[in-house]
Amino acid sequence: MITLSAIKEILAEQDPARVEQLAQKSREITRQYFGRTISLYAPLYVSNYCSSHCTYCGFHSKNRITRIRLTPDQMRREMEAVAKMGIENILLLTGESYQATPLAYLKEAVQIAKKYFTSISLEVHPMSTDEYRALFYEGVDGITVYQETYDRGRYAEVHLSGKKSDYDYRRDTPRRAALAGIRQISLGILLGLGDIAEDLQALYEHLRWMEKNHPGIEYSLSFPRLRKIKGRAFALCDVNDTTLIKVLCLTRILFPRVGLNLSTRETPALRDHAIEIGVTRISAGSNTSVGGYDLFKTPEEQDPQFDIEDRRSVHDIVRLLKERQFDPVFTDWRPIDNA
């Protein structure tokens, strides 16, 4: 395992030639294991109710926004709109409210989603193994859960109340999802919350532990940076583009087979560069508000979880990928009956 001082050294590297060497190595490994393929997905928010208070998030329980929980009919409208864009791989998201979006609600959302998409992942409140198993039987393929920061002190500072303030329960979530049979698990840190090198090392150790104890699962990693929400900064983030690129390259070199995700919170220029050096999965045509695809189309009606930087459509992204000799991948499997 890489040492903390080695990670710090790489992140501090200023010599452009050395950084380019790192990028070149990452590029070669990515092409070796993934070819020129980029998977596409879209997020779909079904609820923004949240009983936790995370200082960096627009959905936090103290923020005065219009709270919405989609009805089954509204879900169908939103899902149909996303499916029409060509998306087959959907990430369903909620705020973290065990009351507003209980297991039964999530199961219903998954049942509806199965009619529109071939692969369904969830980014919702952490649950027990039994609950994950019930969702797996319903048709869930993937679970996304980021620790945000592995620094306990910093974690307590930014997670002020609610279930999310339980550091240990959250850190144990990937293990519970794996025990339930979930096939794809995505971990990550929110860059800018804690010390990057320390968070990276802790994330790498967490992933190594998961790979050793729960092999056979398709793991992926994300490194979202803090973003403004409706133009307001909820927390400071001074992670520059070069640092993010170094993080992606280092991760690729250490984990050749692991998927690297990049969302539309990053700029088109950065995303276009990142797919060349290591990223393998990107979102496209995204909206981060509940009902933002079809129900509530104007910015005044929307309360996004964070602001989007890359507003290109799925069509635009596909065209760009093809121009660059990449194969856009909408789905790499057909639905199977998990039960």
Ligand code: SF4
């Ligand atoms: S990050 Fe999640 S748990 Fe925290 S406020 Fe936002 S939606 Fe709620």
